[in-house]
Amino acid sequence: MTVANAPFLDHLLAQRAQYRYKLPSRPAAGQFIDQLMRLLFPVTQDCQAFSQNIDESYQSLNTQLVNLLCPLDTNLPDTPEALANQLFDRLPVIYDNLLFDAHAIADNDPAAVGMEEVVAVYPGFYAISVYRIAHELMRMNVPLLPRMLTEYAHGQTGIDIHPGAQIGRSFFIDHGTGVVIGETTVIGDNVKIYQGVTLGATYVAKSMAQKKRHPTIENNVVIYANATILGGYTVVGHDSIIGGNVWLTQSVEPHSLVFHQHQTDIRLKSLESPEPINFVI
Incomplete structure (x- = not known):
């Protein structure tokens, strides 16, 4: 490090103190949502491999969500563990809504050959799925993570749905x-x-x-x-x-x-x- 760099590094350290939130890992947020989709809709080979032991996969995802929530701990309305359990308790309703979405696509798009294709390859279904999960987190007053999830889907699909x-x-x-x-x-x-x-x-x-x-x-x-x-x-x-x-x-x-x-x-x-x-x- 040169002497000329020292003021800039001091500036970076001062700026760090201004940030109100610590955020979870962006790659970890993407991994969580993709693995949750594989658990809910195991239609491809990698999905089937992940969800072979459904109890173990379910618990692993719960732990991943806790880890994503931990950096936000001081800004959460409840503990990371309690919020993770709340989301997973709401998964049955989210899943039912996603089935309605998938059937709407499969039944109305002449190009769709079946539910498996819709779930596996349709960007609209993927973006809607991530939105519905992120929307529940937002309803639970979880900050920032819902937007990270929908922005991950935005990057994957070109579809930008705000979780609110x-x-x-x-x-x-x-x-x-x-x-x-x-x-x-x-x-x-x-x-x-x-x-x-x-x-x-x-x-x-x-x-x-x-x-x-x-x-x-x-x-x-x-x-x-x-x-x-x-x-x-x-x-x-x-x-x-x-x-x-x-x-x-x-x-x-x-x-x-x-x-x-x-x-x-x-x-x-x-x-x-x-x-x-x-x-x-």
């Missing part, structure tokens, strides 16, 4: 790349969204942190690719269809069809005339 969002049963994300679902979004049952959909805020201000900033999507809504729906007061009524590339910042009534209208000019040159012939679609 409220999502009903039978949720279907098709393809999924680029989907963003904000913290205060509320989504009802039997909702289907496609790639590139954003459920976001109209503007970002720190003073809005405790307010509803993101839209409400009621039951049985379909939102097609690259639609953007913004604002905490925006409600998409039940049984509506939002077309691709729509930009929506106001509520729509139930049973609405909202679509983006655009004009495409196609120009052809006539063999007899150098002037182009215009067609408007």
Whole structure:
């Protein structure tokens, strides 16, 4: 170390004292969620190997979660052991909801050949699964770890679901790349969204942190690719269809069809005339 580096190292030490939280390991958080998925849905060879002794795997995962919670100990509402047990006590309900999600994909996507494919390879199902587990941790007032889990899934799938969002049963994300679902979004049952959909805020201000900033999507809504729906007061009524590339910042009534209208000019040159012939679609 050179003398010139000493002030910078002192600065790093001073900065460390400013951090409010110690965080669990990011790789360990990813390993935990992936192994939990293997336990719940043992459809591939590595899943079957992990879950062969189901009691041992279950206890191992409980211990992993305790270890992830320990660095947050001073900011937890209960002991790491008690919180880990609470999450695992809620696993049956989480699992049932995930089965509804998997069936929604398998039953409605013509490309899906069965539940095994949905569970093993569909990024939408994986992102929803991680969200549902992280959401329970957030409901238990566990700080930061829920966001670490959903950001891990974001990195794996390109789907960004904040763990604070409220999502009903039978949720279907098709393809999924680029989907963003904000913290205060509320989504009802039997909702289907496609790639590139954003459920976001109209503007970002720190003073809005405790307010509803993101839209409400009621039951049985379909939102097609690259639609953007913004604002905490925006409600998409039940049984509506939002077309691709729509930009929506106001509520729509139930049973609405909202679509983006655009004009495409196609120009052809006539063999007899150098002037182009215009067609408007």
